[in-house]
Amino acid sequence: MTNRNRTNPVQFYLSDDEQYNPQHQIQSIRMKSMSAFLRKLILYGYVYDVDYSYLRNYNTELGCISSNLNQIAKRVNSTGNIYQEDINEVKELMNKVWRTQKSMLSKQPLVR
Structure with a gap:
């Protein structure tokens, strides 16, 4: 883990209902991980699949x-x-x- 580029963790909690939406979106656009999805969403404000x-x-x-x-x-x-x-x-x-x-x-x- 010493070669990690992203060294600043961010942690927050979601309810079961709130967690369903990002998981459903991640599956529909075939993102690699929730971390990648949330990072794009936070940094760019949107996530899309072409x-x-x-x-x-x-x-x-x-x-x-x-x-x-x-x-x-x-x-x-x-x-x-x-x-x-x-x-x-x-x-x-x-x-x-x-x-x-x-x-x-x-x-x-x-x-x-």
Whole structure:
């Protein structure tokens, strides 16, 4: 415990009814602990949860697209030739990037 950044304890008591509300909120926004929840609430005056799952899906999709583009680039560099099929595939991949980008930008993060 010597490496603890927060060395000033704060202690207060809640009734059973009062304690239900923070515990319920902590579970609904998936906070790590009551201490973290209360610290944010005291320091910032509010606590919210933002759903970034659409960004994870977006990054996964872009990773797949970039992998395909890298495979095409490797094939072109190793053979020294580019084929119409490669050009068409790159165009389709770029269209997929733009569709994914447009889809991602149209979504608003869900604030709980």
